[in-house]
Amino acid sequence: GGMAAPLLLVLLLALAGPGQARRDALREELLLSPLPTGDVAATFQFRTRWDADLPRGAVSHYRLFPKALGQLVAALGVRELHLALTQGFWRTRTWGQPPLQAPAGAELWVWFQPTVTDVDKAWKELSNILSGIFCASLNFIDSTNTVTPTASFKPLGLANGTDHHLLRYAVLPREVVCTENLTPWKKLLPCGSKAGLAVLLKAERLFYSSYHSQAVHIRPVCRDASCLAVSWELRQTLTVVFDSFSSGQGKKGKHGSSALWSSSAHGTSLHLPLALPPADWSLFKMFSRTLTDACPLASESKVYVDISPKNKEKELLEVTPPPTSVHEAIVQGDKRTYAVYDLLSHSLFNTSRSLNVQLKWKRPEDSSEMPIPVLHAHRYVSGYGLQTGEISTLIHNTHPYRAFPVVLLETVPWYLRLYVHTLTITTKGKENKPSYIHYQPAQDRRRPHLLEMLIQLPANSVTKITIQFERALLKWTEYPPDPNHGFYVSSSVLSALVPSVVAMKDVDVEQSPLFTSLFPSSDGSSYFVRLYTEPLLVNLPTPDFSMPYNVICLTCTVVAVCYGSFYNLLTRTFHVEEPSRGGLAKRLANVIRKFRGVPPL
Secondary structure (H helix, E strand, O other): OOHHHHHHHHHHHHHHHHHHHHHHEEEEEEEEEEEOOOOOEEEEEEEEEEEEOOOOOOOOOOOOHHHHHHHHHHHEEEEEEEEEEEEEOOOOOHOOOOOOOOOOOOEEEEEEEOOOOOHHHHHHHHHHHHHHOOOOOEEEHHOOOOOOOOOOOOOOOOOOOOOOOHHEEEEEOOOOOOOHHHHHHHHOOOOOOOOHHHHOHHHHHHHOEEEEEEEEEEEEEOOOOOOOOOOEEEEEEEEEEEHHHOOOOOOOOOOOOOOEEEEEOEEEEEEEEEEOOOOEHHHHHHOOEEEOOOOOEEEEEEEEEEEEHHHHHHOOEEEEEOOOOOEEEEOEEEEEEEEEEEEOOOOOOOOOEEEEEEEEEOOOOOEEEEEOOOOEEEEEEOOOOOOOOEEEEEEEOOOOOOOEEEEEEEEEOOOOOEEEOOOEEEEEEEOOOEEEEEEEOEEEEEEEEEEEEEEEOOOOOOEEEEEEEOOOOOOOOHHHHHHHHHHOOOOEEEEHHHHHHHOOOOOEEEEEEOOHHOOOOOOOOEEEEEEEEEEEEEEEOOOHHHHHHHHHHHHHHHHHHHHOOOOOHHOOOOOOOOOOOOOHHHHHHHHHHHHHHHOOO
Protein backbone atom coordinates (compact mmCIF):
# COMPACT_ATOMS: atom_id res chain seq x y z
CA GLY A 1 0.00 0.00 0.00
CA GLY A 2 2.86 2.38 0.86
CA MET A 3 4.61 1.74 -2.48
CA ALA A 4 1.46 2.11 -4.58
CA ALA A 5 1.18 5.91 -4.31
CA PRO A 6 4.76 6.72 -5.50
CA LEU A 7 4.46 4.19 -8.34
CA LEU A 8 1.15 5.73 -9.41
CA LEU A 9 2.74 9.21 -9.35
CA VAL A 10 5.67 8.05 -11.49
CA LEU A 11 3.26 6.40 -13.94
CA LEU A 12 1.18 9.59 -14.22
CA LEU A 13 4.30 11.70 -14.81
CA ALA A 14 5.50 9.28 -17.48
CA LEU A 15 2.15 9.48 -19.23
CA ALA A 16 1.97 13.27 -18.96
CA GLY A 17 5.57 13.85 -20.03
CA PRO A 18 5.32 13.17 -23.79
CA GLY A 19 1.99 14.97 -24.04
CA GLN A 20 3.45 18.01 -22.34
CA ALA A 21 6.54 17.87 -24.58
CA ARG A 22 4.31 17.93 -27.64
CA ARG A 23 2.39 20.94 -26.35
CA ASP A 24 5.34 23.33 -26.33
CA ALA A 25 8.73 23.19 -28.02
CA LEU A 26 11.82 25.39 -28.10
CA ARG A 27 14.18 25.79 -31.03
CA GLU A 28 17.34 27.88 -30.74
CA GLU A 29 19.83 28.83 -33.42
CA LEU A 30 22.74 31.14 -34.17
CA LEU A 31 23.45 32.36 -37.70
CA LEU A 32 26.94 33.73 -38.47
CA SER A 33 27.12 35.76 -41.69
CA PRO A 34 30.46 37.21 -42.86
CA LEU A 35 29.91 40.67 -44.34
CA PRO A 36 31.75 41.96 -47.43
CA THR A 37 33.56 44.65 -45.43
CA GLY A 38 35.36 42.05 -43.29
CA ASP A 39 32.85 42.37 -40.44
CA VAL A 40 30.59 39.57 -39.25
CA ALA A 41 26.91 39.54 -38.28
CA ALA A 42 25.57 37.18 -35.61
CA THR A 43 21.82 36.56 -35.43
CA PHE A 44 20.33 34.63 -32.50
CA GLN A 45 16.80 33.26 -32.68
CA PHE A 46 14.87 31.47 -29.96
CA ARG A 47 11.46 30.17 -31.06
CA THR A 48 8.92 28.84 -28.57
CA ARG A 49 5.75 27.26 -29.95
CA TRP A 50 2.87 26.52 -27.62
CA ASP A 51 -0.32 24.63 -28.44
CA ALA A 52 -2.58 26.64 -26.14
CA ASP A 53 -5.56 28.96 -26.42
CA LEU A 54 -4.09 32.12 -24.91
CA PRO A 55 -6.77 34.77 -25.67
CA ARG A 56 -9.49 32.94 -23.77
CA GLY A 57 -7.38 32.91 -20.63
CA ALA A 58 -7.88 29.18 -20.09
CA VAL A 59 -4.15 28.67 -19.38
CA SER A 60 -2.92 28.30 -15.83
CA HIS A 61 0.38 26.41 -16.22
CA TYR A 62 3.32 27.95 -18.08
CA ARG A 63 6.35 25.84 -18.95
CA LEU A 64 8.47 27.32 -21.76
CA PHE A 65 6.33 30.31 -22.73
CA PRO A 66 7.01 33.34 -20.46
CA LYS A 67 4.13 33.92 -18.08
CA ALA A 68 4.51 37.72 -18.20
CA LEU A 69 3.93 37.80 -21.97
CA GLY A 70 1.27 35.08 -21.94
CA GLN A 71 -0.87 36.92 -19.40
CA LEU A 72 -0.34 40.17 -21.32
CA VAL A 73 -1.67 38.61 -24.55
CA ALA A 74 -4.66 37.10 -22.75
CA ALA A 75 -5.61 40.16 -20.68
CA LEU A 76 -5.38 42.85 -23.38
CA GLY A 77 -6.68 40.88 -26.38
CA VAL A 78 -3.43 40.98 -28.37
CA ARG A 79 -3.42 39.10 -31.68
CA GLU A 80 0.13 39.99 -32.73
CA LEU A 81 2.93 41.84 -30.98
CA HIS A 82 6.25 42.99 -32.45
CA LEU A 83 8.74 44.93 -30.33
CA ALA A 84 12.29 45.84 -31.40
CA LEU A 85 14.99 47.78 -29.52
CA THR A 86 17.89 48.81 -31.75
CA GLN A 87 21.16 50.69 -31.33
CA GLY A 88 22.85 51.70 -34.59
CA PHE A 89 21.80 51.47 -38.22
CA TRP A 90 21.99 48.50 -40.59
CA ARG A 91 23.88 49.67 -43.70
CA THR A 92 22.02 47.76 -46.39
CA ARG A 93 24.14 49.13 -49.22
CA THR A 94 27.43 47.76 -47.88
CA TRP A 95 26.29 44.90 -45.62
CA GLY A 96 23.62 43.46 -47.89
CA GLN A 97 20.09 42.42 -47.05
CA PRO A 98 19.62 41.93 -43.28
CA PRO A 99 17.98 38.76 -41.93
CA LEU A 100 15.69 40.91 -39.78
CA GLN A 101 15.88 44.69 -39.83
CA ALA A 102 14.52 47.22 -37.36
CA PRO A 103 14.68 51.02 -37.14
CA ALA A 104 17.00 52.84 -34.75
CA GLY A 105 15.45 53.25 -31.31
CA ALA A 106 12.31 51.43 -30.14
CA GLU A 107 9.64 50.13 -32.52
CA LEU A 108 6.31 48.64 -31.41
CA TRP A 109 3.43 47.50 -33.59
CA VAL A 110 0.47 45.47 -32.38
CA TRP A 111 -2.65 43.90 -33.89
CA PHE A 112 -5.53 43.58 -31.42
CA GLN A 113 -8.36 41.05 -31.40
CA PRO A 114 -11.72 42.18 -32.89
CA THR A 115 -13.23 41.73 -29.41
CA VAL A 116 -11.26 44.73 -28.07
CA THR A 117 -13.68 47.66 -27.85
CA ASP A 118 -11.32 50.51 -26.88
CA VAL A 119 -8.13 49.94 -28.88
CA ASP A 120 -6.46 53.19 -27.79
CA LYS A 121 -6.91 52.35 -24.11
CA ALA A 122 -5.53 48.83 -24.62
CA TRP A 123 -2.60 50.28 -26.62
CA LYS A 124 -1.73 52.73 -23.84
CA GLU A 125 -1.92 50.02 -21.19
CA LEU A 126 0.13 47.62 -23.30
CA SER A 127 2.94 50.12 -23.89
CA ASN A 128 3.14 50.88 -20.17
CA ILE A 129 3.32 47.19 -19.22
CA LEU A 130 6.00 46.48 -21.85
CA SER A 131 7.90 49.51 -20.58
CA GLY A 132 8.07 47.86 -17.17
CA ILE A 133 8.92 44.38 -18.48
CA PHE A 134 11.80 45.51 -20.71
CA CYS A 135 12.94 48.51 -18.65
CA ALA A 136 12.50 50.82 -21.66
CA SER A 137 10.90 54.24 -22.15
CA LEU A 138 7.88 52.83 -24.01
CA ASN A 139 5.63 54.78 -21.64
CA PHE A 140 6.44 57.83 -23.81
CA ILE A 141 4.32 56.30 -26.58
CA ASP A 142 1.17 58.41 -26.84
CA SER A 143 -1.15 59.83 -29.48
CA THR A 144 1.55 62.23 -30.77
CA ASN A 145 3.72 59.39 -32.11
CA THR A 146 1.16 56.61 -32.77
CA VAL A 147 -0.29 55.97 -36.23
CA THR A 148 -2.62 53.42 -37.83
CA PRO A 149 -1.14 52.34 -41.18
CA THR A 150 -3.52 51.04 -43.84
CA ALA A 151 -1.16 49.10 -46.12
CA SER A 152 2.31 48.67 -44.60
CA PHE A 153 2.00 46.33 -41.62
CA LYS A 154 -0.10 43.31 -42.46
CA PRO A 155 -0.36 40.48 -39.89
CA LEU A 156 2.57 38.06 -40.08
CA GLY A 157 0.62 35.29 -38.38
CA LEU A 158 -2.77 33.69 -38.81
CA ALA A 159 -5.44 36.35 -39.41
CA ASN A 160 -9.15 36.11 -40.15
CA GLY A 161 -9.45 39.70 -41.33
CA THR A 162 -7.27 42.76 -41.67
CA ASP A 163 -9.31 45.62 -40.23
CA HIS A 164 -6.53 48.18 -39.92
CA HIS A 165 -8.40 50.00 -37.13
CA LEU A 166 -7.14 47.21 -34.86
CA LEU A 167 -3.49 48.07 -35.68
CA ARG A 168 -1.24 50.52 -33.83
CA TYR A 169 2.33 51.46 -34.78
CA ALA A 170 4.82 53.70 -32.96
CA VAL A 171 8.56 54.42 -33.04
CA LEU A 172 10.73 56.19 -30.45
CA PRO A 173 13.88 57.00 -32.47
CA ARG A 174 15.66 58.61 -29.50
CA GLU A 175 15.49 55.48 -27.31
CA VAL A 176 18.93 54.30 -26.15
CA VAL A 177 19.38 50.53 -25.80
CA CYS A 178 21.70 49.18 -23.13
CA THR A 179 22.21 46.33 -20.66
CA GLU A 180 19.09 47.09 -18.61
CA ASN A 181 17.05 46.17 -21.72
CA LEU A 182 19.08 43.03 -22.47
CA THR A 183 18.79 41.50 -18.99
CA PRO A 184 14.94 41.21 -18.92
CA TRP A 185 15.04 39.99 -22.54
CA LYS A 186 17.38 37.14 -21.51
CA LYS A 187 15.21 36.29 -18.49
CA LEU A 188 12.32 35.45 -20.85
CA LEU A 189 14.37 32.58 -22.35
CA PRO A 190 13.52 29.11 -20.97
CA CYS A 191 17.19 28.46 -20.09
CA GLY A 192 17.97 32.09 -19.28
CA SER A 193 21.64 32.74 -20.00
CA LYS A 194 22.81 29.65 -18.11
CA ALA A 195 22.90 27.07 -20.93
CA GLY A 196 22.68 26.72 -24.68
CA LEU A 197 23.38 29.50 -27.16
CA ALA A 198 22.38 32.16 -24.62
CA VAL A 199 25.69 31.75 -22.75
CA LEU A 200 27.26 33.78 -25.57
CA LEU A 201 25.08 36.80 -24.73
CA LYS A 202 27.70 38.69 -22.77
CA ALA A 203 26.60 42.29 -22.44
CA GLU A 204 30.02 43.97 -22.61
CA ARG A 205 30.72 42.22 -25.93
CA LEU A 206 27.28 42.71 -27.48
CA PHE A 207 27.23 46.46 -26.89
CA TYR A 208 30.83 46.93 -28.01
CA SER A 209 29.70 46.63 -31.62
CA SER A 210 28.53 48.77 -34.52
CA TYR A 211 24.96 47.43 -34.58
CA HIS A 212 22.77 45.79 -31.96
CA SER A 213 19.09 44.90 -32.27
CA GLN A 214 16.91 42.76 -30.01
CA ALA A 215 13.29 41.93 -30.71
CA VAL A 216 10.26 40.00 -29.49
CA HIS A 217 7.64 38.68 -31.92
CA ILE A 218 4.40 37.01 -30.77
CA ARG A 219 1.92 35.69 -33.33
CA PRO A 220 -0.65 32.90 -33.84
CA VAL A 221 0.35 30.22 -36.35
CA CYS A 222 -1.22 27.05 -37.74
CA ARG A 223 -0.68 24.02 -35.53
CA ASP A 224 -0.38 21.65 -38.49
CA ALA A 225 -0.93 21.51 -42.24
CA SER A 226 -4.72 21.28 -41.91
CA CYS A 227 -4.71 24.51 -39.82
CA LEU A 228 -7.73 23.46 -37.78
CA ALA A 229 -6.11 24.56 -34.52
CA VAL A 230 -3.93 27.53 -33.55
CA SER A 231 -0.55 27.55 -31.81
CA TRP A 232 1.16 30.60 -30.34
CA GLU A 233 4.69 31.40 -31.40
CA LEU A 234 7.19 33.56 -29.53
CA ARG A 235 10.38 34.53 -31.34
CA GLN A 236 13.16 36.28 -29.50
CA THR A 237 15.77 37.55 -31.94
CA LEU A 238 19.04 39.37 -31.41
CA THR A 239 21.29 40.66 -34.20
CA VAL A 240 24.73 42.12 -33.60
CA VAL A 241 27.46 43.22 -36.05
CA PHE A 242 31.08 42.97 -34.93
CA ASP A 243 33.56 45.07 -36.88
CA SER A 244 37.27 44.37 -36.89
CA PHE A 245 38.14 47.97 -36.02
CA SER A 246 36.31 48.19 -32.68
CA SER A 247 37.15 44.57 -31.84
CA GLY A 248 40.86 45.37 -32.04
CA GLN A 249 41.58 42.95 -34.89
CA GLY A 250 43.55 45.39 -36.98
CA LYS A 251 42.91 48.88 -38.20
CA LYS A 252 41.57 49.67 -41.61
CA GLY A 253 44.17 50.46 -44.21
CA LYS A 254 45.00 53.77 -45.75
CA HIS A 255 42.66 53.10 -48.66
CA GLY A 256 40.21 50.98 -46.70
CA SER A 257 37.40 53.50 -46.87
CA SER A 258 37.56 54.16 -50.60
CA ALA A 259 35.18 52.26 -52.86
CA LEU A 260 34.82 51.87 -56.61
CA TRP A 261 31.42 51.51 -58.25
CA SER A 262 31.02 49.71 -61.55
CA SER A 263 27.95 49.07 -63.68
CA SER A 264 27.45 46.17 -66.03
CA ALA A 265 24.63 44.24 -67.65
CA HIS A 266 24.33 42.18 -64.47
CA GLY A 267 23.72 45.17 -62.21
CA THR A 268 25.82 47.45 -60.07
CA SER A 269 28.72 46.12 -58.02
CA LEU A 270 30.86 47.59 -55.29
CA HIS A 271 34.61 46.92 -55.22
CA LEU A 272 36.16 47.30 -51.80
CA PRO A 273 39.97 47.45 -51.86
CA LEU A 274 41.20 45.83 -48.67
CA ALA A 275 44.59 47.09 -47.57
CA LEU A 276 44.78 44.22 -45.07
CA PRO A 277 43.44 40.67 -45.41
CA PRO A 278 40.03 40.19 -43.78
CA ALA A 279 40.16 39.45 -40.09
CA ASP A 280 39.64 35.86 -38.98
CA TRP A 281 36.77 35.40 -36.57
CA SER A 282 35.78 32.84 -33.97
CA LEU A 283 33.11 32.54 -31.31
CA PHE A 284 35.67 33.37 -28.64
CA LYS A 285 36.88 36.49 -30.47
CA MET A 286 33.30 37.70 -30.86
CA PHE A 287 31.73 36.78 -27.52
CA SER A 288 34.73 35.95 -25.25
CA ARG A 289 33.01 32.60 -24.64
CA THR A 290 32.53 29.23 -26.33
CA LEU A 291 29.64 26.76 -26.48
CA THR A 292 29.67 23.76 -24.14
CA ASP A 293 26.15 22.32 -24.50
CA ALA A 294 22.66 22.91 -25.83
CA CYS A 295 19.76 24.18 -23.76
CA PRO A 296 18.30 21.03 -22.09
CA LEU A 297 14.76 22.24 -22.85
CA ALA A 298 15.43 22.77 -26.57
CA SER A 299 14.28 20.25 -29.16
CA GLU A 300 16.68 21.80 -31.73
CA SER A 301 19.89 23.73 -31.19
CA LYS A 302 22.00 24.65 -34.22
CA VAL A 303 24.71 27.03 -35.37
CA TYR A 304 24.58 28.08 -39.04
CA VAL A 305 27.58 29.63 -40.80
CA ASP A 306 27.00 31.26 -44.19
CA ILE A 307 29.77 29.87 -46.42
CA SER A 308 28.10 30.85 -49.71
CA PRO A 309 30.66 31.41 -52.48
CA LYS A 310 30.72 34.93 -53.85
CA ASN A 311 30.20 35.31 -57.61
CA LYS A 312 30.19 31.55 -58.20
CA GLU A 313 33.87 31.27 -57.33
CA LYS A 314 35.18 28.53 -55.10
CA GLU A 315 34.60 29.01 -51.42
CA LEU A 316 36.80 31.66 -49.88
CA LEU A 317 35.72 30.93 -46.32
CA GLU A 318 36.60 27.80 -44.40
CA VAL A 319 35.22 26.85 -41.02
CA THR A 320 36.70 24.69 -38.29
CA PRO A 321 35.89 22.28 -36.74
CA PRO A 322 34.18 20.39 -39.62
CA PRO A 323 30.40 21.01 -39.58
CA THR A 324 27.83 18.34 -38.78
CA SER A 325 26.16 18.89 -42.16
CA VAL A 326 25.89 21.36 -45.05
CA HIS A 327 22.53 22.84 -46.04
CA GLU A 328 21.63 24.69 -49.24
CA ALA A 329 18.60 26.97 -49.49
CA ILE A 330 17.23 29.86 -51.53
CA VAL A 331 17.17 32.73 -49.04
CA GLN A 332 16.05 36.26 -49.93
CA GLY A 333 16.19 35.50 -53.63
CA ASP A 334 19.74 34.14 -53.62
CA LYS A 335 21.30 30.71 -53.26
CA ARG A 336 22.91 30.21 -49.86
CA THR A 337 25.12 27.47 -48.46
CA TYR A 338 25.24 26.96 -44.71
CA ALA A 339 27.61 24.92 -42.59
CA VAL A 340 25.44 23.49 -39.81
CA TYR A 341 26.59 22.54 -36.31
CA ASP A 342 23.96 20.53 -34.44
CA LEU A 343 24.57 20.98 -30.71
CA LEU A 344 22.34 17.98 -29.94
CA SER A 345 24.59 15.72 -32.02
CA HIS A 346 26.69 13.45 -29.79
CA SER A 347 29.64 13.47 -32.19
CA LEU A 348 30.10 17.26 -31.89
CA PHE A 349 31.41 17.29 -28.31
CA ASN A 350 33.30 13.98 -28.52
CA THR A 351 36.66 15.47 -29.46
CA SER A 352 36.52 18.57 -27.27
CA ARG A 353 34.34 19.77 -24.44
CA SER A 354 33.57 23.12 -26.06
CA LEU A 355 32.68 24.33 -29.54
CA ASN A 356 34.60 27.34 -30.85
CA VAL A 357 33.58 27.85 -34.48
CA GLN A 358 36.38 29.56 -36.42
CA LEU A 359 35.98 31.43 -39.71
CA LYS A 360 39.10 31.76 -41.86
CA TRP A 361 39.56 33.13 -45.34
CA LYS A 362 41.47 30.73 -47.58
CA ARG A 363 43.39 33.48 -49.34
CA PRO A 364 43.50 37.25 -48.91
CA GLU A 365 41.78 38.98 -51.79
CA ASP A 366 42.92 42.13 -53.50
CA SER A 367 39.31 43.21 -53.81
CA SER A 368 36.04 41.66 -52.80
CA GLU A 369 33.21 42.33 -55.21
CA MET A 370 29.84 42.60 -53.58
CA PRO A 371 26.55 42.65 -55.49
CA ILE A 372 24.41 45.57 -54.39
CA PRO A 373 21.00 44.61 -52.92
CA VAL A 374 18.12 44.85 -55.37
CA LEU A 375 16.26 47.29 -53.10
CA HIS A 376 17.89 49.87 -50.86
CA ALA A 377 17.02 53.42 -49.83
CA HIS A 378 18.54 56.60 -48.47
CA ARG A 379 16.86 59.53 -46.72
CA TYR A 380 18.06 62.99 -45.76
CA VAL A 381 16.82 66.45 -44.82
CA SER A 382 17.93 69.56 -46.72
CA GLY A 383 17.39 73.31 -46.63
CA TYR A 384 18.86 76.18 -44.64
CA GLY A 385 17.59 78.40 -41.87
CA LEU A 386 15.15 77.48 -39.14
CA GLN A 387 11.88 78.11 -40.94
CA THR A 388 11.51 75.73 -43.90
CA GLY A 389 13.17 72.53 -45.09
CA GLU A 390 12.75 69.49 -47.32
CA ILE A 391 12.72 65.74 -46.68
CA SER A 392 14.12 63.66 -49.55
CA THR A 393 14.00 59.87 -49.95
CA LEU A 394 15.96 58.00 -52.63
CA ILE A 395 14.77 54.47 -53.46
CA HIS A 396 17.07 52.32 -55.61
CA ASN A 397 15.91 49.39 -57.75
CA THR A 398 19.09 47.78 -59.10
CA HIS A 399 17.37 44.84 -60.82
CA PRO A 400 18.49 44.91 -64.48
CA TYR A 401 15.10 44.14 -66.07
CA ARG A 402 12.32 43.74 -63.45
CA ALA A 403 10.09 46.54 -62.14
CA PHE A 404 8.13 46.13 -58.92
CA PRO A 405 5.95 48.26 -56.61
CA VAL A 406 6.92 49.37 -53.11
CA VAL A 407 4.78 50.68 -50.23
CA LEU A 408 6.37 53.70 -48.54
CA LEU A 409 5.29 54.73 -45.03
CA GLU A 410 6.31 58.16 -43.71
CA THR A 411 5.56 59.26 -40.14
CA VAL A 412 6.45 62.90 -39.43
CA PRO A 413 5.92 64.67 -36.06
CA TRP A 414 3.30 67.41 -35.86
CA TYR A 415 5.86 70.18 -35.29
CA LEU A 416 7.13 69.72 -38.87
CA ARG A 417 4.19 71.04 -40.89
CA LEU A 418 4.18 69.26 -44.24
CA TYR A 419 3.13 71.05 -47.43
CA VAL A 420 1.48 68.15 -49.25
CA HIS A 421 1.11 70.14 -52.47
CA THR A 422 4.94 70.15 -52.74
CA LEU A 423 5.11 66.32 -52.84
CA THR A 424 7.06 65.28 -55.95
CA ILE A 425 8.03 61.78 -57.11
CA THR A 426 10.48 61.60 -60.01
CA THR A 427 12.08 58.61 -61.72
CA LYS A 428 14.64 59.03 -64.52
CA GLY A 429 13.67 62.68 -64.82
CA LYS A 430 9.95 61.99 -65.26
CA GLU A 431 7.04 62.31 -62.85
CA ASN A 432 6.03 59.03 -61.19
CA LYS A 433 2.41 59.06 -60.00
CA PRO A 434 1.64 56.74 -57.06
CA SER A 435 -1.15 54.25 -57.68
CA TYR A 436 -2.32 54.50 -54.05
CA ILE A 437 -1.92 57.33 -51.57
CA HIS A 438 -3.22 57.70 -48.03
CA TYR A 439 -2.55 60.89 -46.10
CA GLN A 440 -3.68 61.76 -42.60
CA PRO A 441 -2.78 65.33 -41.63
CA ALA A 442 -1.33 66.05 -38.23
CA GLN A 443 -3.08 67.83 -35.40
CA ASP A 444 -0.97 70.03 -33.16
CA ARG A 445 0.02 68.20 -29.97
CA ARG A 446 -2.40 65.36 -30.77
CA ARG A 447 -1.23 63.21 -33.71
CA PRO A 448 1.58 63.07 -36.31
CA HIS A 449 1.44 63.16 -40.11
CA LEU A 450 0.89 59.79 -41.80
CA LEU A 451 1.71 59.37 -45.49
CA GLU A 452 1.47 56.02 -47.30
CA MET A 453 2.09 55.56 -51.02
CA LEU A 454 2.31 52.67 -53.47
CA ILE A 455 5.05 53.58 -55.95
CA GLN A 456 6.15 51.63 -59.02
CA LEU A 457 9.95 51.31 -59.29
CA PRO A 458 11.17 50.83 -62.89
CA ALA A 459 14.09 48.49 -63.53
CA ASN A 460 17.58 49.84 -62.83
CA SER A 461 16.32 53.20 -61.58
CA VAL A 462 16.48 55.68 -58.71
CA THR A 463 13.20 57.20 -57.52
CA LYS A 464 13.36 60.48 -55.60
CA ILE A 465 10.52 61.56 -53.30
CA THR A 466 10.62 65.08 -51.85
CA ILE A 467 8.23 67.02 -49.64
CA GLN A 468 8.70 70.43 -48.04
CA PHE A 469 7.89 71.34 -44.46
CA GLU A 470 7.80 74.30 -42.11
CA ARG A 471 9.08 74.20 -38.55
CA ALA A 472 6.59 75.06 -35.82
CA LEU A 473 7.33 77.05 -32.67
CA LEU A 474 7.02 74.99 -29.50
CA LYS A 475 6.10 76.17 -26.04
CA TRP A 476 9.14 76.53 -23.84
CA THR A 477 7.96 73.64 -21.61
CA GLU A 478 7.73 71.25 -24.60
CA TYR A 479 11.44 71.16 -25.36
CA PRO A 480 13.26 67.96 -24.33
CA PRO A 481 16.56 67.98 -22.44
CA ASP A 482 19.42 69.22 -24.64
CA PRO A 483 17.13 70.80 -27.28
CA ASN A 484 20.13 71.98 -29.33
CA HIS A 485 20.92 68.32 -30.08
CA GLY A 486 17.89 68.34 -32.40
CA PHE A 487 14.59 66.52 -32.83
CA TYR A 488 14.38 63.02 -34.29
CA VAL A 489 12.10 62.01 -37.16
CA SER A 490 11.49 58.26 -37.26
CA SER A 491 12.63 56.09 -40.17
CA SER A 492 10.64 55.58 -43.35
CA VAL A 493 9.37 52.04 -43.88
CA LEU A 494 9.61 50.30 -47.27
CA SER A 495 7.60 47.13 -47.87
CA ALA A 496 7.98 45.30 -51.17
CA LEU A 497 7.87 41.95 -52.94
CA VAL A 498 11.32 41.96 -54.53
CA PRO A 499 11.94 39.81 -57.64
CA SER A 500 14.22 36.87 -56.95
CA VAL A 501 17.55 36.55 -58.75
CA VAL A 502 17.42 32.74 -58.52
CA ALA A 503 14.27 30.71 -59.13
CA MET A 504 12.94 29.80 -55.70
CA LYS A 505 11.70 26.30 -55.11
CA ASP A 506 10.01 24.74 -52.11
CA VAL A 507 12.58 23.98 -49.42
CA ASP A 508 12.28 22.33 -46.06
CA VAL A 509 11.59 25.30 -43.80
CA GLU A 510 12.52 23.35 -40.67
CA GLN A 511 16.05 22.79 -42.01
CA SER A 512 16.60 26.41 -43.06
CA PRO A 513 17.50 29.22 -40.65
CA LEU A 514 14.55 30.51 -38.66
CA PHE A 515 14.41 34.02 -40.09
CA THR A 516 13.32 32.62 -43.46
CA SER A 517 9.92 31.65 -42.00
CA LEU A 518 9.03 34.90 -40.21
CA PHE A 519 7.74 36.73 -43.27
CA PRO A 520 5.15 35.05 -45.51
CA SER A 521 6.65 33.46 -48.60
CA SER A 522 5.16 34.23 -52.01
CA ASP A 523 4.84 32.35 -55.28
CA GLY A 524 8.58 31.69 -55.60
CA SER A 525 9.49 34.38 -58.11
CA SER A 526 9.70 37.09 -55.42
CA TYR A 527 10.29 37.45 -51.69
CA PHE A 528 9.04 39.93 -49.09
CA VAL A 529 11.38 42.65 -47.81
CA ARG A 530 10.81 45.33 -45.21
CA LEU A 531 13.50 48.01 -45.08
CA TYR A 532 14.01 51.05 -42.88
CA THR A 533 15.82 54.23 -43.84
CA GLU A 534 17.95 56.38 -41.56
CA PRO A 535 16.20 58.44 -38.88
CA LEU A 536 16.48 62.19 -39.39
CA LEU A 537 17.77 64.81 -36.99
CA VAL A 538 16.08 68.20 -37.47
CA ASN A 539 16.86 71.46 -35.68
CA LEU A 540 13.93 73.56 -34.48
CA PRO A 541 13.97 77.23 -33.46
CA THR A 542 15.27 77.02 -29.90
CA PRO A 543 14.99 79.86 -27.38
CA ASP A 544 17.98 80.90 -25.29
CA PHE A 545 17.27 78.86 -22.17
CA SER A 546 20.04 80.68 -20.25
CA MET A 547 18.13 83.99 -20.55
CA PRO A 548 15.49 83.19 -17.88
CA TYR A 549 18.32 82.27 -15.52
CA ASN A 550 20.01 85.63 -16.16
CA VAL A 551 16.73 87.48 -15.67
CA ILE A 552 16.03 85.66 -12.40
CA CYS A 553 19.52 86.44 -11.06
CA LEU A 554 19.30 90.13 -12.04
CA THR A 555 15.78 90.50 -10.63
CA CYS A 556 16.74 88.90 -7.33
CA THR A 557 19.74 91.22 -7.03
CA VAL A 558 17.61 94.33 -7.69
CA VAL A 559 15.00 93.20 -5.17
CA ALA A 560 17.59 92.39 -2.53
CA VAL A 561 19.58 95.63 -2.86
CA CYS A 562 17.08 98.35 -3.82
CA TYR A 563 13.76 97.21 -2.47
CA GLY A 564 15.35 95.66 0.62
CA SER A 565 17.07 98.90 1.61
CA PHE A 566 13.95 101.00 0.90
CA TYR A 567 11.73 98.63 2.88
CA ASN A 568 14.22 98.70 5.76
CA LEU A 569 14.07 102.48 5.92
CA LEU A 570 10.26 102.53 5.83
CA THR A 571 9.70 99.97 8.55
CA ARG A 572 12.55 100.82 10.98
CA THR A 573 11.59 102.64 14.24
CA PHE A 574 14.07 105.14 15.79
CA HIS A 575 14.55 105.50 19.57
CA VAL A 576 16.40 108.47 21.25
CA GLU A 577 18.72 107.20 23.96
CA GLU A 578 19.18 109.48 26.99
CA PRO A 579 22.68 109.53 28.48
CA SER A 580 22.90 107.53 31.67
CA ARG A 581 23.87 109.23 34.97
CA GLY A 582 26.70 106.85 35.64
CA GLY A 583 27.50 104.56 38.48
CA LEU A 584 28.71 104.94 42.10
CA ALA A 585 32.34 105.61 41.13
CA LYS A 586 31.30 108.46 38.83
CA ARG A 587 29.19 110.11 41.53
CA LEU A 588 32.04 109.90 44.09
CA ALA A 589 34.41 111.46 41.55
CA ASN A 590 31.96 114.36 40.93
CA VAL A 591 31.61 115.01 44.73
CA ILE A 592 35.42 115.22 45.05
CA ARG A 593 35.65 117.48 41.97
CA LYS A 594 32.95 119.74 43.44
CA PHE A 595 34.97 120.23 46.64
CA ARG A 596 38.04 121.02 44.55
CA GLY A 597 36.13 123.51 42.38
CA VAL A 598 36.60 121.47 39.17
CA PRO A 599 33.71 121.00 36.65
CA PRO A 600 31.97 117.62 37.07
CA LEU A 601 32.45 114.78 34.61
